[in-house]
Amino acid sequence: MKSGYHKRKVCGLKRKSRIFIFSPFIILIRFCHDAKILGIHQIDLFKLPRLSRSRCIILLEAIMLRRLARERKEYLYRKALEAKDLEIQSNKQRVISAVNSGNRIPHDLRDVNVDEIAYDEGNTEVRTNHVDDEYSRAGEFDPRILITTSRSPSSRLQQFCKELSQTIPNATRINRGNYLMKDVVAAARRNDITDMIVLHEHRGIPDGMVICHLPYGPTMYLTLNNVVLRHDVKDGVRTVPQQYPHLIFENFTTPLGRRVVNILKHLFPVPKEDSKRVITFVNEEDFVAVRHHIFETPSKNRTELAEIGPRWDHRTARKRYFL
Secondary structure, eight states: OOTTBOOHHHHTOSSOEEEEEOSSSOEEEEESTTOOEEEEEOOOGGGSOOOOHHHHHHHHHHHHHHHHHHHHHHHHHHHHHHHHHHHHHHHHHHHHHHHHHTOOOOGGGTTSOHHHHHHHHTOOOOOOOHHHHHTTTTTTSOOOEEEEEOSSOOHHHHHHHHHHHHHSTTEEEOOOTTOOHHHHHHHHHHTTOOEEEEEEEETTEEEEEEEEETTTOOEEEEEEEEEEOGGGSTTOOSSOOOSOOEEEEESOOSHHHHHHHHHHHTTSOOOOTTOOEEEEEEEETTEEEEEEEEEEEEETTEEEEEEOSOEEEEEEEEEEOOO
16 A cells, blocks of 8 residues: 555545545545545544654645635625626616606617616615625624734733733734734634734834734724723723623714724624623714723613723724735
């Protein structure tokens, strides 16, 4: 038997397959050349030839890269179909407006059947786009957030990272170390992380935050101002409740504002009705003030607020897709 191969009857395969060991009790079975990846199976390792761990890791990364490339192509194809559909809808609206106003139909749209347009207008199906696909599975499970910093962070940035991980439920804080960003993103994808937050600083003062939704975005860069940590808040609450917070968004009326709300609200899981914790985002001239409070209702017409922190102001610098 050749090195790197195994008998078909062990795995129940109908054709020869190559077997690579990448952990003590799990192997990856892969068809030769362009065949379909079957997945992960458990087999007795004493009957299998041993290969180097580095070679198996390289193979696993190559398989992941091919899968991501295929998913990118599918995503871009859906966006192209969406652009074509939007063009058709705009042309139909031009024809409908011309017919309703009694004007002539534009020359480039005279081949359109008006009866088909009337039937299409009666269709009540809700149209979706790539924006809906970004968070299409948001309600199926709670988000998992990964928070890290730039390299060689100061003590203040580390403290802000720690407090932010306590503010956002289900958040995991890791030390950046000397890891490249592409390695951090690959590790986040392998561990089913839904969003990743990277904090930046300038001369020991936090001044930037990158929020990236995995695997394809969107990615939003925020410039931070007036960052106040929890121990700097006067008369602040010293302990952070473990309840999921309610979210308040004020004055996000533009399309860009609604996109920002969509990115921020999906960082948090759905809270219970009796939760006493609230995070407020108030937009004033494109500067968003973020405040973190708990509230109590000692009487029916009275509500008391106590700030927990941290607090900061941010402004959206740019937004892009992470392909």
